[in-house]
Each structure stands twice: as structure tokens, then as C-alpha cells.
Amino acid sequence: MEPIRMIRSRTVVIASTNIDTDQLMPARFLTTTTREGLGQHLFADWRYDAAGQPIPSFVLNQPQAKGCQILVAGRNIGCGSSREHAPWGLYDYGFRAVVSTEIADIFRNNSLKNGLVPVVVDEATHAWLLENPGAEISIDLESRVLRLPDGREVTFPMESFARYCLLNGVDETGYLLSQIPAIEAYEQRIGA
Amino acid sequence: MNPTTLFEKIWRAHEVVAQTADTPAVLYIDLHLTHEVTSPQAYSMLRERGLPVRRKDRTLATMDHSTPTDADQLFGRIPIKLESAAQQVSQLEKNCAEFGVELFAVGSPHRGIVHVIGPELGATQPGKTIVCGDSHTSTHGAFGALAFGIGTTEVGHVLATQCLLQRKPKTLAVNVEGALPAGVTAKDLVLAIIRQLGVSGGTGSVIEYRGSTIRGLSMDERMTVCNMSIEAGARAGLVAPDETTFAYLKGRPRAPQGADWEAAVARWRTLVTDEGATFDREIHIDATTLRPMITYGTHPGMSVAIDEAIPSDGDAVYQKALSYMGLTAGQSMLGQPVQYVFLGSCTNGRLSDLAAAAHLLKGRRVAAGVNFLVVPGSDAIKREAEALGLDRIFKDAGADWREAGCSMCLGMNGDTVTKGAYCVSTSNRNFEGRQGVGSRTLLASPATAVAAAIAGHVADARQLS
Ligand code: SF4
Numbered sequence: 001m002e003p004i005r006m007i008r009s010r011t012v013v014i015a016s017t018n019i020d021t022d023q024l025m026p027a028r029f030l031t032t033t034t035r036e037g038l039g040q041h042l043f044a045d046w047r048y049d050a051a052g053q054p055i056p057s058f059v060l061n062q063p064q065a066k067g068c069q070i071l072v073a074g075r076n077i078g079c080g081s082s083r084e085h086a087p088w089g090l091y092d093y094g095f096r097a098v099v100s101t102e103i104a105d106i107f108r109n110n111s112l113k114n115g116l117v118p119v120v121v122d123e124a125t126h127a128w129l130l131e132n133p134g135a136e137i138s139i140d141l142e143s144r145v146l147r148l149p150d151g152r153e154v155t156f157p158m159e160s161f162a163r164y165c166l167l168n169g170v171d172e173t174g175y176l177l178s179q180i181p182a183i184e185a186y187e188q189r190i191g192a
Numbered sequence: 193m194n195p196t197t198l199f200e201k202i203w204r205a206h207e208v209v210a211q212t213a214d215t216p217a218v219l220y221i222d223l224h225l226t227h228e229v230t231s232p233q234a235y236s237m238l239r240e241r242g243l244p245v246r247r248k249d250r251t252l253a254t255m256d257h258s259t260p261t262d263a264d265q266l267f268g269r270i271p272i273k274l275e276s277a278a279q280q281v282s283q284l285e286k287n288c289a290e291f292g293v294e295l296f297a298v299g300s301p302h303r304g305i306v307h308v309i310g311p312e313l314g315a316t317q318p319g320k321t322i323v324c325g326d327s328h329t330s331t332h333g334a335f336g337a338l339a340f341g342i343g344t345t346e347v348g349h350v351l352a353t354q355c356l357l358q359r360k361p362k363t364l365a366v367n368v369e370g371a372l373p374a375g376v377t378a379k380d381l382v383l384a385i386i387r388q389l390g391v392s393g394g395t396g397s398v399i400e401y402r403g404s405t406i407r408g409l410s411m412d413e414r415m416t417v418c419n420m421s422i423e424a425g426a427r428a429g430l431v432a433p434d435e436t437t438f439a440y441l442k443g444r445p446r447a448p449q450g451a452d453w454e455a456a457v458a459r460w461r462t463l464v465t466d467e468g469a470t471f472d473r474e475i476h477i478d479a480t481t482l483r484p485m486i487t488y489g490t491h492p493g494m495s496v497a498i499d500e501a502i503p504s505d506g507d508a509v510y511q512k513a514l515s516y517m518g519l520t521a522g523q524s525m526l527g528q529p530v531q532y533v534f535l536g537s538c539t540n541g542r543l544s545d546l547a548a549a550a551h552l553l554k555g556r557r558v559a560a561g562v563n564f565l566v567v568p569g570s571d572a573i574k575r576e577a578e579a580l581g582l583d584r585i586f587k588d589a590g591a592d593w594r595e596a597g598c599s600m601c602l603g604m605n606g607d608t609v610t611k612g613a614y615c616v617s618t619s620n621r622n623f624e625g626r627q628g629v630g631s632r633t634l635l636a637s638p639a640t641a642v643a644a645a646i647a648g649h650v651a652d653a654r655q656l657s
Pocket residue numbers: 256257305306307326328537538539597598601602619620
């Protein structure tokens with residue numbers, strides 16, 4: 001995995017609360033057996049009409065969304081299904097961070113494993129971000145600080161090991177494999 | 193030793209390496225359930241790294257999400273209509289053959305929805321850690337197992353190492369006391385719990401369901417409750433094992449047998465939250481005040497009692513949900529016309545659900561214009577239901593009796609609700625488009641589903657019997 005230290009970008013705002021992973025990636029796109037190419041299906045039912053044409057009022061179809069790497073979403077994004085296809089789709093589309101006041105557990109875990117940084121902020125910061133779509137902000141993983149355009153700094157929580165992995169491009173599978181001796185010892189101890 | 197919670201006991205027993213400030217715990221997984229949708233990329237990872245499945249004896253696979261429920265397609269008499277689904281099924285067969293993983297494929301008497309077959313086989317047992325690339329893995333917590341959903345990268349971790357990296361979650365006690373009133377089911381109870389907690393109220397937590405009401409539930413009912421823990425944001429829900437649990441498991445093919453059985457039960461009896469142990473948070477529910485529940489919105493927290501009006505105080509997001517659903521604030525759900533009824537899923541697709549539904553349906557007819565799909569949770573349940581003649585009751589009433597699978601719960605296999613149509617569904621999610629693009633899902637119990645099928649609109653099942 002590529003190390004990530006800093007994400008600097010304009011934001012895209014989708015203010016709906018409880019954006020579930022069925023919205024992020026509808027079930028009919030889960031029949032893929034690879035990870036690639038899911039960006040085109042991201043938010044498919046909000047993004048395209050029945051004829052497959054882009055719905056102009058949806059933010060991802062508007063020119064200012066192009067190139068944005070930070071998605072600001074309403075409270076509790078990623079609830080529902082455990083499908084990792086949701087963060088794969090967000091990453092493939094070009095997003096590198098998701099900002100909200102609450103991020104659902106499984107989606108947050110899945111995001112961390114795919115270079116998509118989940119950033120939980122306080123209500124006031126969130127309210128400001130929702131009101132200012134397109135704001136140029138930065139997310140500094142090293143210091144766990146989100147910087148607003150006026151220079152205000154907001155720290156965000158980040159599990160220390162996940163942060164270490166993102167900063168150093170360490171992949172968790174490799175780390176777990178290095179634990180095999182301890183796993184074998186455990187299995188012997190419990191007679192498994 | 194300090195009094196500890198059930199969760200804490202299971203967690204500690206599975207710590208290969210305890211968590212530190214810098215590193216999460218390495219948690220051992222006793223049972224890994226897999227299915228066709230969330231496993232292909234995990235097998236690709238094994239292949240890329242040249243790794244085997246480390247503990248084949250702790251890994252089971254089934255196909256359920258994208259398999260057809262139409263017998264001709266399922267058994268290959270005609271091709272599977274959805275080509276992508278067919279491909280995913282054959283990919284799973286290939287992966288399981290190559291890596292030596294036991295697979296309950298089409299034709300196996302044990303095939304079914306992953307969360308239905310684990311308990312049915314007796315593979316789901318108290319005190320185990322159980323994971324699956326599927327959020328409703330919480331179902332298995334009904335047996336006092338620590339069971340939770342994981343993503344595909346983590347499926348790869350478990351295949352390769354039989355372990356996961358995990359931070360210890362918080363604990364949340366949901367205490368339910370009192371007898372459920374007549375006509376109020378476990379599904380109504382869990383919908384009421386989710387309404388009270390909110391859809392993110394359980395985030396970061398493992399729920400333990402406690403109290404006299406929970407003790408009085410059958411295993412099927414406990415599974416219905418634990419199944420929907422994730423709809424309150426909790427990755428896992430637990431019920432302490434007791435005589436009901438042991439009676440259910442005894443004699444099941446993968447349960448301990450003979451002398452091992454006695455030893456296992458003795459061990460399982462210690463799996464309770466000690467007197468005096470504390471939870472990070474507790475809520476209390478009085479079961480005696482509950483009524484049948486039904487959802488009206490686009491997440492499982494948006495529910496009302498069947499005879500209650502849709503609340504009218506809501507923000508823009510709330511209004512958007514109502515407009516998607518084509519419903520208005522202040523309206524009663526009773527009398528709302530429906531075009532589909534779905535009885536099935538890992539929430540309510542077990543034998544007792546089918547039996548309860550058939551009991552209400554017997555001698556009655558499905559209303560004209562209603563498409564009533566009945567999908568057993570597993571092949572075994574289908575056989576048992578047929579042995580009891582339940583299939584006849586459904587068919588005679590005009591319902592569509594199908595092969596086992598997830599089916600219309602998520603519409604991946606082509607069983608979908610048409611755009612704008614209403615479906616009373618015994619499944620667990622009413623998200624926008626969950627049952628097909630533009631579908632409008634009303635979550636409810638099997639009894640409420642049958643009442644709607646007979647009336648052609650939302651109706652109160654308590655007035656049926
Ligand atoms: S029945 Fe529905 S919720 Fe259960 S495993 Fe299948 S798709 Fe998931």
C-alpha cells in the first residue's frame with residue numbers, strides 16, 4: 001500500500017444522514033470478483049436515472065466534484081452491509097478521506113484497510129463543512145489534524161495501529177502473518 | 193476474580209496477543225463462515241501471496257446471496273438468468289475446490305443462508321468466536337458466541353491466519369423484562385429496541401440481551417433479535433447460553449457428541465455475565481407495553497406500532513425518506529396497499545417463522561394483486577416444512593413456494609420488487625433500493641406479513657386469529 005501522510009483537497013458534501021453501504025454500492029454490483037472499476041457504480045441509484053443517464057442535480061455529476069478527494073457526509077455514514085465494495089468504490093472514484101460526525105464500525109474498518117481515511121469530527125466543525133461545500137481543507141494523518149481554510153485546526157481520533165499502517169504503507173496482512181508463531185502457540189495451548 | 197461480562201470472558205479466551213496502546217489484539221477465530229459475494233477477492237489475495245487456507249477445518253462455505261430460488265435455474269435444468277450471479281457461484285466452487293474448503297453447494301442437503309445453516313448444523317456454539325464477511329453474522333450471538341461481520345480484507349486475514357486484528361469494543365446491556373403480549377413477536381421486539389437505540393446507538397459496542405423476556409425466547413426468536421443488532425450499529429449481539437440453547441444444540445451433526453457433550457455443556461454453563469459485572473451502558477425495555485411493529489422509512493429505526501401514525505416531526509432528510517416511500521406524516525400504516533410480501537431471510541426464514549405464517553394463512557387466500565414469495569432459510573428447513581405440509585398451505589393460498597436463499601432480502605439473484613411497489617418484508621433492511629431499484633420496503637414480522645398478503649394492504653395480524 002502507498003503511504004499516506006497528508007490529503008489536501010476541496011470537499012464534496014453529501015449531507016444525508018445514515019448513508020448506508022447499499023446506497024454507496026447497490027447489491028447488483030457485488031457480483032464482481034475483483035476490486036477494480038467500482039467507482040463508476042458509486043452511489044449508482046442517486047447518480048443515474050433509470051436509463052443510465054447522469055442526474056444533473058446529484059453532486060457527483062457536477063463539474064466542481066471533479067478531482068475532489070474528500071467526501072463530507074451526514075452522520076453515521078457506512079451503516080448496514082459489510083460489503084467492502086463500498087470503500088473500494090469510493091477509493092476507485094478518487095476519494096481518499098470520508099469526514100462525518102459518526103462512521104459505522106465495519107465500514108470504518110474496511111476503509112482503513114484500503115487507504116480511505118475515516119475522519120470523525122465534532123458537530124460544529126461538521127456543520128461548517130456541510131455549509132461550505134468545495135472548501136479546500138487538509139487532513140494531516142501524522143498529527144491527526146484537519147485544517148480548515150481559515151487555518152483553524154481540529155484534531156480527530158485515529159486508532160494508533162491503523163494510523164501507523166497508513167503512514168508507513170504497512171499492510172495488516174503482513175503484520176498478522178508475522179504473528180504466526182504466537183498463533184501456533186495459542187493453538188497448542190487450547191488444543192485447537 | 194473480578195465479576196466479568198459474558199463478552200469479556202469470550203474475548204479473553206481468544207486473545208492470542210492482548211491489545212496495547214500501539215497495537216490491537218490478535219483475536220483467534222474458531223469458526224469462519226464464507227459465501228460467494230464477499231470471498232472472491234480474499235481468495236485472490238491468497239493466490240497472489242501463495243498462501244493456503246490455514247485452518248480448513250474451521251472454515252465453511254455456502255452459496256446463498258446470488259443463487260436463484262427458482263428450482264429449474266437452481267438445479268441447472270435451465271441456465272441461471274443473471275450471468276454475473278452464475279459466474280460468482282462458479283468462482284466460489286473453484287476457490288473451495290482449489291483451497292480445500294468444505295462447501296455446501298447447490299444440491300447439498302446443508303445448503304442455505306449462511307446464518308441459518310451454522311446454527312442448524314450445530315457448528316455455531318456457545319463461547320466461540322465466529323466471523324463471516326457479512327454484517328448479519330451477529331445472528332450467531334443468540335448462542336452466546338461472539339459473532340460479528342467483517343470485510344473482505346479481513347476474510348483474507350482469517351483465511352490466511354485464523355486471526356483478526358481487533359480493538360476491544362464497549363459493552364451495552366439491553367435489558368428486556370416482562371411477557372410479550374399476545375401477537376407480539378421477537379421481530380417486533382427487536383424493531384422496538386432499534387427504534388429506542390437509534391440506528392447508530394450501538395456503534396462501537398457489543399450488545400448483551402438480558403432479562404426475563406429474552407430468557408423466555410426460543411432459539412429461533414433469539415436469533416431474530418441478535419440478527420438485527422447490526423441495524424442498531426452494534427457489530428455483535430449476545431444472549432447467554434442456557435437450557436434452551438443446550439436443548440437446541442443437542443444431537444446436531446457438528447455439536448459435541450457423547451462424553452464431549454457433557455464436558456461442553458459444563459463449560460458453556462460458565463458463559464454468563466457474573467453478578468456485579470458492569471456494562472459501559474445499559475438500556476431497559478418493558479416488553480409488556482409492546483405492539484406489533486412496522487417500518488415506514490428508509491432505515492430500520494424508522495418504525496411505528498402497527499396502529500400508530502407516522503410521526504410528523506422531522507428534518508429534510510426525514511422528509512426525503514417519506515417522499516421516497518410515498519408516505520405522509522400523520523398517516524396510519526394500516527390500510528396502506530402492498531404489491532409484494534416476502535417471507536424469508538436470516539431474520540425470519542426459519543421453520544418456526546414459516547409455521548407461524550402458515551398457521552395464520554391456513555384456509556385463507558392471498559389477495560389479488562399481491563405477489564407473496566415464501567423462501568425458506570435453508571434446504572433443511574424447506575424439507576422439514578414440506579414434511580409438515582406447510583408448502584401446501586402456502587401454495588393453496590396462492591403464495592409462491594421457493595428454493596432456499598437470500599432472495600428478495602437483497603435482490604441480488606434477480607428476485608426483486610418493482611420500482612415504486614410496496615413490499616411487506618420479514619427481512620432486516622428497508623434501505624432505498626434494497627429489494628430492487630425504487631423498491632419500498634416495510635419491515636415486519638411473519639404474522640404481519642401474512643396479514644398484509646391476505647388483505648392486500650397493511651393489516652393488524654392480531655385481528656386474524
Ligand atoms: S438473508 Fe439478507 S441479510 Fe441475511 S445473509 Fe442473506 S442477504 Fe444478508
